[in-house]
Each structure stands twice: as structure tokens, then as C-alpha cells.
Amino acid sequence: MQALVLKNVSKSFGGIDAVSKVDLTVMTGESRALIGPNGAGKSTLFNLVTGEIPLDEGRILLFGKDLTREPVQKRIASQLGRTYQISNLFTQLTVQENLFLASWQTRRKKASLVATLFRSWRKFDNQRRYLAKIAHRVGLADKLDTTVDELSHGENRQLELGITLAHRPRILLLDEPMAGLSAAERIFMTELIMSLKPEITVVIIDHDIDVAFSIADQVSVLHHGAIIAEGSPEQIEKNREVQQIYTLSRQSKDSDHA
Ligand code: ADP
Ligand code: MG
Numbered sequence: 001m002q003a004l005v006l007k008n009v010s011k012s013f014g015g016i017d018a019v020s021k022v023d024l025t026v027m028t029g030e031s032r033a034l035i036g037p038n039g040a041g042k043s044t045l046f047n048l049v050t051g052e053i054p055l056d057e058g059r060i061l062l063f064g065k066d067l068t069r070e071p072v073q074k075r076i077a078s079q080l081g082r083t084y085q086i087s088n089l090f091t092q093l094t095v096q097e098n099l100f101l102a103s104w105q106t107r108r109k110k111a112s113l114v115a116t117l118f119r120s121w122r123k124f125d126n127q128r129r130y131l132a133k134i135a136h137r138v139g140l141a142d143k144l145d146t147t148v149d150e151l152s153h154g155e156n157r158q159l160e161l162g163i164t165l166a167h168r169p170r171i172l173l174l175d176e177p178m179a180g181l182s183a184a185e186r187i188f189m190t191e192l193i194m195s196l197k198p199e200i201t202v203v204i205i206d207h208d209i210d211v212a213f214s215i216a217d218q219v220s221v222l223h224h225g226a227i228i229a230e231g232s233p234e235q236i237e238k239n240r241e242v243q244q245i246y247t248l249s250r251q252s253k254d255s256d257h258a
Contacts, residue, residue, distance in 0.1 A: 009058030020225035029198035033212035036222035037249035081169030138162040154185030
């Protein structure tokens with residue numbers, strides 16, 4: 001079954017084609033890496049899939065349903081989850097409180113406020129156990145009562161992933177989940193993401209090719225908003241055009257820093 005399908009999707013910002021005529025199919029249970037130099041259009045592509053920004057052209061389907069014109073909330077209800085490059089947690093609240101709020105918000109959409117509060121009270125123990133399980137899964141079992149501002153950067157990212165998992169997504173879009181992590185935190189996060197499959201279809205953006213290749217079954221390469229190559233990590237590694245793009249972008253980065 002197809003988890004995510006993009007057909008001829010385009011988006012421009014003031015004349016710049018951020019995403020240009022993209023066709024993409026991700027199968028259920030697959031893990032796909034989306035790589036490409038800075039400014040290639042990777043995050044914009046995610047924003048189009050979630051509906052955070054409207055597309056100019058094209059169609060987007062999730063698990064066979066056309067969601068091109070549906071609002072963000074409807075897409076989340078279709079079991080789409082995502083994380084962001086920039087963190088948005090409640091820093092004064094604890095890990096457990098952040099998880100609780102996130103799961104409460106989702107259930108609220110399905111019921112009236114009073115019904116939700118009543119159910120929350122009745123099911124509080126269940127809910128607590130469920131959230132503790134999530135916290136355990138993302139390596140924060142002993143941090144449930146710690147406030148977010150006391151967590152390390154890596155733990156922040158683990159919590160963000162936990163919050164997304166609490167919504168029980170079937171497909172997860174991860175935007176640079178390793179950014180700013182220490183070596184040990186990267187290993188933990190890589191293993192965590194690997195443990196999600198095949199129940200959860202994963203699309204991961206990472207500018208570190210090694211990370212993307214270690215996680216993904218299939219890789220799509222974006223350059224100037226267009227997909228220029230697609231294949232297994234081995235195929236992409238050997239692809240001349242991809243090698244050139246990465247060498248060029250590395251050189252321009254080096255000269256920026258010089
Ligand atoms: P990536 O995530 O691959 O680094 P982005 O999707 O963030 O790339 O950006 C792709 C291009 O679109 C860039 O040229 C960027 O400056 C531009 N862009 C992204 N978001 C916006 C926006 N909200 N308004 C204007 N330009 C944008
Ligand atoms: Mg980005």
C-alpha cells in the first residue's frame with residue numbers, strides 16, 4: 001500500500017521554485033531519506049505534506065486519501081506526524097506534562113470538552129501508563145518529572161519524538177532529527193528511529209548522508225526543488241550527479257567559513 005504520494009507538486013516563493021514538479025511515492029513500512037543541500041526545498045516539501053503551507057499545484061495523497069485541500073488537523077487525524085527543525089515544547093512544564101498536553105489535545109478534537117475531561121479523569125491511570133511507556137521508548141523513563149528546561153538538547157528532541165508518537169502516527173516526517181546532537185545521542189536517536197519500522201512509515205530529512213543512509217531503505221535527492229535521483233543508498237552513493245552536488249555544496253560551505 002502507498003503511504004504517501006505526491007503528484008506534480010510545486011510551490012514557489014516570490015518567483016523562486018522552492019519545490020518544483022515533485023513526484024514521490026513512499027510505500028507503507030518503508031523508510032525514506034530525503035537529502036539535498038541547504039535550500040533544496042526539503043522542509044518546504046514537509047510543510048506542503050502537512051498542509052502548513054498551501055501548494056501552488058499538484059496533489060497529495062495519504063494512505064490512498066486525497067488530502068490536497070484538507071486542513072492540517074485533518075491530515076494529523078489521518079495519522080500523519082512530524083517533528084520540526086526548531087523545537088516547540090513547553091519549557092516550564094515537565095516531560096510528563098508535555099506528553100499529557102499533547103495527547104489531550106488530540107483526543108479533544110474528537111469529543112466535547114466536558115466529555116474529554118470526564119474521560120481523562122476516568123482514564124487517567126491508563127493514560128499515565130501509556131505516556132510512561134512512550135517516555136520509556138524515547139529514553140526518558142527517569143525524566144518524567146523533570147522540566148523541559150532542565151533537559152539536554154538531545155533529550156528535548158527525544159521528547160518531541162515522544163509527543164509525535166503519542167498521537168500514534170502511521171507515517172512520520174522527521175526534519176533533521178539529529179541536528180545538534182552529541183555522538184552518543186545520535187546513536188540513540190538512530191536506533192530509536194530504526195525501531196519504529198515497519199509499523200511506522202518514516203520519511204527523514206538529514207543533510208548528513210551517513211545518517212540518512214544508515215536509516216533509510218530508499219533515498220530521494222532534492223536539488224533546487226526538484227528530485228534529481230532516487231534509489232537505494234548504494235545506488236545514490238554511486239550517482240555522479242549527487243556526488244557533484246554534494247562536493248559543490250561542501251566547497252561553498254568551506255569558502256563561507258574561510
Ligand atoms: P531545505 O529545508 O532543503 O534547506 P527549504 O525548504 O527550507 O530548504 O527552502 C527552500 C527554498 O525556499 C529556499 O530558497 C528558501 O529560502 C525558500 N523558502 C522556504 N520557506 C520560505 C518562506 N516561508 N518564504 C519565502 N521563502 C521560503
Ligand atoms: Mg530544512
